[in-house]
Amino acid sequence: MQPLANDTFLRALARQPTDYTPLWLMRQAGRYLPEYNASRKKAGSFLALAKNPAFATEVTLQPLDRFPLDAAILFSDILTVPDAMGLGLYFAEGEGPRFERPLRDETSIRALAAPDPGGELRYVTDAVREIRKALAGRVPLIGFSGSPYTLACYMIEGGGSDDFRALKSMLYSRPDLLHHILEVNARAVASYLNAQIEAGAQAVMIFDTWGGNLTTSGYETFSLAYSRRVIAGLVREHEGRRVPCILFTKGGGHWLEAMAASGCDALGIDWSTDLGKARTRVGAQVALQGNLDPGVLFAPEQAIRSEVRRVLDAFGPGPGHVFNLGHGISQFTAPESVAVLANEVHTYSTKLRQTRAA
Amino acid sequence: MQPLANDTFLRALARQPTDYTPLWLMRQAGRYLPEYNASRKKAGSFLALAKNPAFATEVTLQPLDRFPLDAAILFSDILTVPDAMGLGLYFAEGEGPRFERPLRDETSIRALAAPDPGGELRYVTDAVREIRKALAGRVPLIGFSGSPYTLACYMIEGGGSDDFRALKSMLYSRPDLLHHILEVNARAVASYLNAQIEAGAQAVMIFDTWGGNLTTSGYETFSLAYSRRVIAGLVREHEGRRVPCILFTKGGGHWLEAMAASGCDALGIDWSTDLGKARTRVGAQVALQGNLDPGVLFAPEQAIRSEVRRVLDAFGPGPGHVFNLGHGISQFTAPESVAVLANEVHTYSTKLRQTRAA
Numbered sequence: 001m002q003p004l005a006n007d008t009f010l011r012a013l014a015r016q017p018t019d020y021t022p023l024w025l026m027r028q029a030g031r032y033l034p035e036y037n038a039s040r041k042k043a044g045s046f047l048a049l050a051k052n053p054a055f056a057t058e059v060t061l062q063p064l065d066r067f068p069l070d071a072a073i074l075f076s077d078i079l080t081v082p083d084a085m086g087l088g089l090y091f092a093e094g095e096g097p098r099f100e101r102p103l104r105d106e107t108s109i110r111a112l113a114a115p116d117p118g119g120e121l122r123y124v125t126d127a128v129r130e131i132r133k134a135l136a137g138r139v140p141l142i143g144f145s146g147s148p149y150t151l152a153c154y155m156i157e158g159g160g161s162d163d164f165r166a167l168k169s170m171l172y173s174r175p176d177l178l179h180h181i182l183e184v185n186a187r188a189v190a191s192y193l194n195a196q197i198e199a200g201a202q203a204v205m206i207f208d209t210w211g212g213n214l215t216t217s218g219y220e221t222f223s224l225a226y227s228r229r230v231i232a233g234l235v236r237e238h239e240g241r242r243v244p245c246i247l248f249t250k251g252g253g254h255w256l257e258a259m260a261a262s263g264c265d266a267l268g269i270d271w272s273t274d275l276g277k278a279r280t281r282v283g284a285q286v287a288l289q290g291n292l293d294p295g296v297l298f299a300p301e302q303a304i305r306s307e308v309r310r311v312l313d314a315f316g317p318g319p320g321h322v323f324n325l326g327h328g329i330s331q332f333t334a335p336e337s338v339a340v341l342a343n344e345v346h347t348y349s350t351k352l353r354q355t356r357a358a
Numbered sequence: 359m360q361p362l363a364n365d366t367f368l369r370a371l372a373r374q375p376t377d378y379t380p381l382w383l384m385r386q387a388g389r390y391l392p393e394y395n396a397s398r399k400k401a402g403s404f405l406a407l408a409k410n411p412a413f414a415t416e417v418t419l420q421p422l423d424r425f426p427l428d429a430a431i432l433f434s435d436i437l438t439v440p441d442a443m444g445l446g447l448y449f450a451e452g453e454g455p456r457f458e459r460p461l462r463d464e465t466s467i468r469a470l471a472a473p474d475p476g477g478e479l480r481y482v483t484d485a486v487r488e489i490r491k492a493l494a495g496r497v498p499l500i501g502f503s504g505s506p507y508t509l510a511c512y513m514i515e516g517g518g519s520d521d522f523r524a525l526k527s528m529l530y531s532r533p534d535l536l537h538h539i540l541e542v543n544a545r546a547v548a549s550y551l552n553a554q555i556e557a558g559a560q561a562v563m564i565f566d567t568w569g570g571n572l573t574t575s576g577y578e579t580f581s582l583a584y585s586r587r588v589i590a591g592l593v594r595e596h597e598g599r600r601v602p603c604i605l606f607t608k609g610g611g612h613w614l615e616a617m618a619a620s621g622c623d624a625l626g627i628d629w630s631t632d633l634g635k636a637r638t639r640v641g642a643q644v645a646l647q648g649n650l651d652p653g654v655l656f657a658p659e660q661a662i663r664s665e666v667r668r669v670l671d672a673f674g675p676g677p678g679h680v681f682n683l684g685h686g687i688s689q690f691t692a693p694e695s696v697a698v699l700a701n702e703v704h705t706y707s708t709k710l711r712q713t714r715a716a
Contacts, residue, residue, distance in 0.1 A: 163688050168653025172661045215651050216632040217668070254611055254630060272612060274574040293573050295526025303530045310575070330521050 002137035004202075009071040010140050013203060013244040013266050013287045015320035021312060021349035022070035023323040023342055024142070028063040029075045031331035032338075035062045046091050050076050056127035057134050064138065066335060067342045070322075071139050071203070074131065074196070076124055078146035078207045081188050082155045084120035085112060095159070102158030104166070109177050114188035117195030124192075125199040132200035143201030145192055147208035147249075148185035148226035152178065155185075164213055171222060178222065186226040190233035197235045197243050205246040205268065206230060212251020219255055224262060231263040246289055250327060253278070260285045271326030275314040287320040292341070294325045297333040301340050308344040317356050323349075360495035362560075367429040368498050371561060371602040371624050371645045373678040379670060379707035380428035381681040381700055382500070386421040387433045389689035390696075393420045404449050408434050414485035415492050422496065424693060425700045428680075429497050429561070432489065432554070434482055436504035436565045439546050440513045442478035443470060453517070460516030462524070467535050472546035475553030482550075483557040490558035501559030503550055505566035505607075506543035506584035510536065513543075522571055529580060536580065544584040548591035555593045555601050563604040563626065564588060570609020577613055582620060589621040604647055608685060611636070618643045629684030633672040645678040650699070652683045655691040659698050666702040675714050681707070 004010070008022040030036055039059050043049040050056055060075040079097050083089035088100030103109050115121055131141055146154070154160070156167045156178075170178050193204045211223040231245055247259055248268025259267050260282040269278050269290035278288055296307040308323075315321045323345045329338070362368070366380040388394055397417050401407040408414055418433040437455050441447035446458030461467050473479055489499055504512070512518070514525045514536075528536050551562045569581040589603055605617055606626025617625050618640040627636050627648035636646055654665040666681075673679045681703045687696070 163690075164653065165656060165688065165690055168651065169656040172654050172657030172665065212630060215629050216635075218651070219630075251609065251630065254632070271573050272570060272577075272609065274612075277574075293526065293576070295522065296530050298523060298527040299530030307530065330523065332521075332523060 004140060005137050006070060006139045009322060010202065010241070010244065012320060012322050013246070014242065015284065015287050017319045019350060019353065020346050021315075021321050021323045023345045024069050024071040024073060025063070025329050025338070026073075026325050027328035028067075028069060028073060029059045030329060032329060032333040033062055033066070033335060047077075047089065050080075051123045053123060053127040053130045056123075057130045060127075060131050060141075061134055063338075064135075067338055068346060069139065069342065071142055072131065072135055073142040073205075074124070074128060074144060074201065076127070076144070078144065078209065079151065079154055080121060080124060081115065081145060081185070081192055082151050084115035085155075085188070087155060097154065098159040099154060102166070103155045103181065106177060109181055112181060112184045114184055114191060117192050121192060121195070125195050128196050128199035128201055140202035141200060142203045142205055142246075143193060143196030144205040144207060145189045147206045147211065147223060147247075148182045148189055148230065149214075149223035150208050150210045151185045151189070152181045152222075153210040153213075155181065164210070171218065182222065182226045186229040187233075190230045193230065194233070194235045197238050200239075201243070202239075202241070203244045203246065204234065205248060206264075208247065208249040208252065211249035216254060219249075219252070220258060223249065224255070224258055227264075228262045244287075248289070256281050266320075266322065268324070269326065275311060275321075276316055279315060279320075284320075287322060288315065289322040289324050291324065291326040294327055294330055294333075297325075297329065297337045297341065299337075301337075304337055304340045305344045305348075308341055309348050312345070312349050312352060317352070362498060363495050364428055364497045367680060368560065368599070368602065370678060370680050371604070371647075372600060373642065373645050375677050377708060377711065378704050379673075379679050379681045381703045382427050382429040382431060383421070383687050383696065384431075384683050385686035386425075386427060386431060387417045388687060390687060390691040391420055391424070391693060404435075405447065408438075409481045411481060411485040411488045414481075415488045418485075418489050418499075419492055421696075422493075425696055426704060427497065427700065429500055430489065430493055431500040431563075432482070432486060432502065432559065434485070434502070436502065436567065437509065437512055438479060438482060439473065439503060439543070439550055440509050442473035443513075443546070445513060455512065456517040457512060460524070461513050461539065464535060467539055470539060470542045472542055472549060475550050479550060479553070483553050486554050486557035486559055498560035499558060500561045500563055500604075501551060501554030502563040502565060503547045505564050505569065505581060505605075506540045506547055506588065507572075507581035508566050508568045509543045509547070510539045510580075511568040511571070513539065522568070529576065540580065540584045544587040545591075548588045551588065552591070552593050555596050558597075559601070560597075560599070561602045561604065562592065563606060564622075566605065566607040566610065569607035574612060577607075577610070578616060581607065582613070582616055585622075586620045602645075606647070614639050624678075624680065626682070627684065633669060633679075634674055637673060637678075642678075645680060646673065647680040647682050649682065649684040652685055652688055652691075655683075655687065655695045655699065657695075659695075662695055662698045663702045663706075666699055667706050670703070670707050670710060675710070 008018045011018050012022050043055045056075045244265035246266040247264040253273035266287035271291045271293040366376045370380050401413045414433045602623035604624040605622040611631035624645035629649045629651040
């Protein structure tokens, strides 16, 4: 494997000094890019893109060709694992992901098994290998999965939800069944992420999109406990380098201290949490990734620049910051706005360091 | 006016000792009650119910006839004010509230005016008067409104939203226009709540359903600053008694200290925040209202009882707690589960006080 030309992202995650604050964007390869929409049209659908390593490689690299991003992220979905468990992932037009066969009875829950990453999920590791080759050391590649709890939310509800009624009914009525699902999911996610690492992912991220729908004690019991198991099971060194793990819980701002003690290297922070306060709370334990409101990208150039500076200033001096949005980029974002964002992150964070050094 | 037979709710809001923890439920008059559905069928629609004082009185009292609740809440909608501004509130089947004429251009924004509560909104104060008569002093009556910011979200988007694109575009591109809307809303909400108080509302609540979609600085600038103006403009004593104000921001757990300093008497707390930690953070400044996960009501009796005890234990000893859900009750809740909840709140909180006294 070629040496990394730009390892700023990995050094920031290790809380080492960098010349500027590295940047990538959640869902950076997506519908706001015309070239992505063209590839998707060629492939026929989102899943056809994600399941074909050549297409996945093509769209993973598209945003890197446009913007000076410091990391690539595997083009895939957070729900590949339950799809490989046989639940039948599909995307209804204009809606989020759905499962054809949600978990609604004890028999199907007891029959649940962690998929072999070398079997049904082979398209993912093939894509990781092909992307690494295509990147040729430009920037590191991030692998990812949904958290055991977030997978369970989708597996039980059959899709997103306003009230998570099926999930909450099980949680409060039959916690034993939910724990069984979570236990299988934790094993499945750990082996899935390890397969991505073996194939060449240089960092991994656990997306806990729905952990924020829990109470404080519920978050510990049903979400964090299982993310912790995943993290404990991860290969932490590969190709002679630490493979950092980023844990992101949307709406998890209450629980940063507990999340920071999970064994992960960094926390993803949504935009509702002040980054400076988050940093004070977790101290030197972990790096932080985030947290611009994706809505800022609907603003004109000067407002984007000033909101970017606000995030960089909130984190303040010192190493350990990866710039990102606080949640996924909107499909209605103008690509030019992303160029402004990237430019401001790099120039302003460089200047900040020079001011400090002076 | 008759003296209050049960003023436990008002005493808890004033942080005075009570024999037990008082209880009411957000959206306690609603679709989970068969008698409510019968009234709604008679009236023809939700808005026809809300806009007819006789119907509004009928459904406001229904949950009190079933459950030993310690407060009534006016049957109405959080969006009556922008409806009276001429935006045309309607409810699409199976969706949330929507406006026929959302605010999309500067001309209509500049034309916005605070409605006279004695005009278009007369049906609300008529309902308050009629409900007070029908209550005959059983329990206090709560009046309410959406917060200036939450009203603005709906007024600009035209309904609920996943990404609040129109709102965020205005916030970051034309903050002056958003401030203008918020300024009008703050005046409108204050005079609307005052009209409810003059008509007989014995406490008021400000629902900031969407404040949680902001950043920390955005929350201060666009939501809290205007809720503070409303609170500063409220009549605080009526019928010889303090009229307490409860401020609730869904997803506002980060900002409790600032919310507690807003001039309100109590904070509504959603279920993601631990009530004991919230209490430590705000100290003796305000009472707290909340915060059972509404999903608990999908569970069997023993689980409901144990989760109710968990909330009461989390708040701990001392005055200043009003029991409630952390958000509105689901239409899929079994009424029997609410009876279990009410029984457990009253018996367990009575026992807690006796244990402490012994």
